[in-house]
Amino acid sequence: MSSTDRYITPQGFARIRAEYEQLFGTERPKLVETISWAAGNGDRSENGDYIYGRKRLREIDRRLGYLAKVMKDAKVVDPAAQGSRDQVRFGATVELADADDNRRTVTIVGNDEADASSGHIGWSAPITRALIGARIGDERIVRLPAGEKSYEVLAINYPPQPGSTAP
Structure with missing residues (x-):
């Protein structure tokens, strides 16, 4: 085992996959819908739902990218x-x-x-x-x-x- 390898237990991998699926399949689509609704309300510069939604969407996308990399590089060891x-x-x-x-x-x-x-x-x-x-x-x-x-x-x-x- 070298320090660059990304070893993980099966339970840890399952938790990471579950978080990815929850963010990608549930939270992100709801947020996109909210942003879309807020964008249709007119002036976006003072629209809290739109501004917060875009910020939260960037956070989710960063987390999804990180989780995808972890799952791709993971070496599951039981x-x-x-x-x-x-x-x-x-x-x-x-x-x-x-x-x-x-x-x-x-x-x-x-x-x-x-x-x-x-x-x-x-x-x-x-x-x-x-x-x-x-x-x-x-x-x-x-x-x-x-x-x-x-x-x-x-x-x-x-x-x-x-x-x-x-x-």
Whole structure:
């Protein structure tokens, strides 16, 4: 995995596709209809519906372009299909403890689906780069702008493999 690859989980890809379809199939057509109606009302220079509508349409078109590029460049990787489940890889949910025994759980996902507040960390983040390849019991040092921080890997979990009876 190189830093330029755009890896994403199947769930992340589905969310991006759903957002694209909602914007393109629902929100944009309604907005175009509103703009068209507002344009027919005469003077456009003081027409709030027209001015706001055009601005919002540009925002939607930019977002659609971005989402289309993400979907085109995406390499969907199913974490459930990871072969080496004893090491930290893309899609792993990892339980960590720092030197003060503060515990945290992170899931390694694609950069386009990262959300640190929910524990989903992009795979090119410093903590992820430090954890890749680690096994349970390994200690890894993460270099952050605020300094170095040491973490011990307590547990590594992946989604169950298709057809497995594991909990």
